[in-house]
Amino acid sequence: MKKTILFIVVNVLTLNFILAQKIKGSDTVIPLIQTITEDFLKYYPESDMSISGGGSGVGISALIDNSTDIAMASRKIKLDEKNRFNEKRLIVVEKIIAYDALAIVVHPSNPVNKLSRMQLENIFRGKITNWKQVGGKDLKIVVYTRETSSGTYEFFKESVLKHKNYMSAVLSVPATGAVIQSISQTAGAIGYIGYAYLNKYVKSIKISYDGINYFEPTYKNAKNKSYPIVRPLYLYYTKNKEIYVKKLMDYIFSIKGQNTIKTIGYIDLINEKKD
């Protein structure tokens, strides 16, 4: 009797050890990983996944502490994080699994349909305060951003504002859904959302970084890199666990996995050069 129980316990433990994979990190990457792993489990029903959020930084710290197997991140690993891996003598592997385009959105009634990066910077830093100044109606600009904890907030700051700070008067909302809700009911609003979230309640505008060529946030423009506000989404794992996560990684990079990525609104890596 005792032996049977022991046997079962050991079995359960080792089974979990072999199959349960913990994935933790950026909330931006979660919907993507969730869909992919659901498909993955159809092919490998014996596997077990647990996915949790908390943000890119949280995921990477968990990877350092060995409390997760894979870390999701919507930004590149920072220098000091890399140092912490070095201290623990862990080799960290970085994989770009997809790209995400950020769309700049306004209220559907807004006649403005293109902005340059400089204009965007000035709007988000409070130097331009009326739509009149960028060729629109005489209407106060209401700027919406995500909360400071969001990776999207950081990426926008880095890419569009060139690391400068947002003005204090920006309205911050806790989630992408709330950004859309707020912009759809405010005539002078402007904000940013992931390309996957674009819908008919908000209008996306054309963006230019060089001030000459303006591009719409479409799948095609993001794929051929002409749309400028595109960021890579990363998965990180440590080299010693490579065998352990290989099946999942292979599935993500397979044509099937990449097609799933495309259908849920992210930019896939098909025909992409491998670094």
Place this chain on the structure above:
Amino acid sequence: MKKKIRKLFELSIEKIFLLCGTITSITIVLIILFLFREGFGLFKNNSIDEDYAIVVNSQNPINSLTSRQIKNIFDTDIITWKDVGGRDENILVFRTSDFNDYLARDKSGNDMQYISSVVNDIVKKNSNIIAFIPKTLLPKTFEGKVIDIGKIQVKEVFIGTEWLPTSQPSPLFGLLPLILGTMWVSFGAILIALPFGLGVAIYIAEIAHDRTRKYIKPVIELLAGIPSVVFGFFGLVVIVPLIKETFNLPVGETAIAGSIILAIMSLPTIITIAEDSMRTVPRSVKEASLALGATHWQTIWKIVIPYSVSGILTAIVLGIGRAIGETMAVLMVTGNSAIIPTSFFEPVRTIPATIAAELGEAPKGGTHYEALFLLGCILFVITLTISVVAELVSSNKHKSPF
């Protein structure tokens, strides 16, 4: 024998209760200690991340900068060294990110010595440079000058007007907009809730028939049971657009939207407590008033309200307490701009909303994390003051004006 057992039993029960009380009190004290320890740890930190340094060319006469100056320099709001007391020269801003791009091309990026030498060269070559770089990249024989930054200052935090907790290189933790925002929204809430709450309380306590009261009271108490997220969502989709249309504002997420939601949420508290205290007015006093020829309304105004004034004050104070600590509903409707409020028709950011929105991803033990704890301390002090006031007011209850 039986008596003895019962006595023993009662004694042990008493001890268990004592233990429960002690544990609860100790826990509360420990939580408060923890809160303050974490919160005031903020002032032990440097104004910039400990692993980083701000460096300038060795020829530069500047030796120290405040965190505000650093922020403005890196935001290119200050563009010449003259503005911070230096030479008449434009400032060249250099960040690690500029550097990463620069390196990735030719070397692996892991060769620390190589990176260090590049840093050294860049800082040496440009006399007008200011660079923000990790300390690990500083070469041993560095030919630039490390700027003295100093610790985060109490003054800068409490009267600072900018809340930019994730700003790099130098985060700003100005709490003033958040404290004033919290007060402002709660003040608005009480301004709205007070006349309504008192009106309803008087109606239920004095005017309504027993049957009406039987229906109204449970409905009002039901209001207290609605989760705050529901209030928040209701506010976002109903009240926010309504305010925007009615007052013709550019944006509906304003302090007034928060105040209205909080007013609705604090109504049950105010009504229940005020009504209870009005019902404690002795029948004889009221009858005496009526017997002297006062009308029903005169009795309410001159007898019932003065008699129950301390109860009404308690109701107000507890209502404010409820409003100040409310998180979710306010987070959803006030727009969360960290600016000092000047009217009710502007977005504001409150303390609880800030904590809720930012604690999730503030790295544990970091300055941002400690700043959020400090906000928690301030909120605690505010609500503690309010409860003490409530306690003082209600202990005067029986010193009636008669």
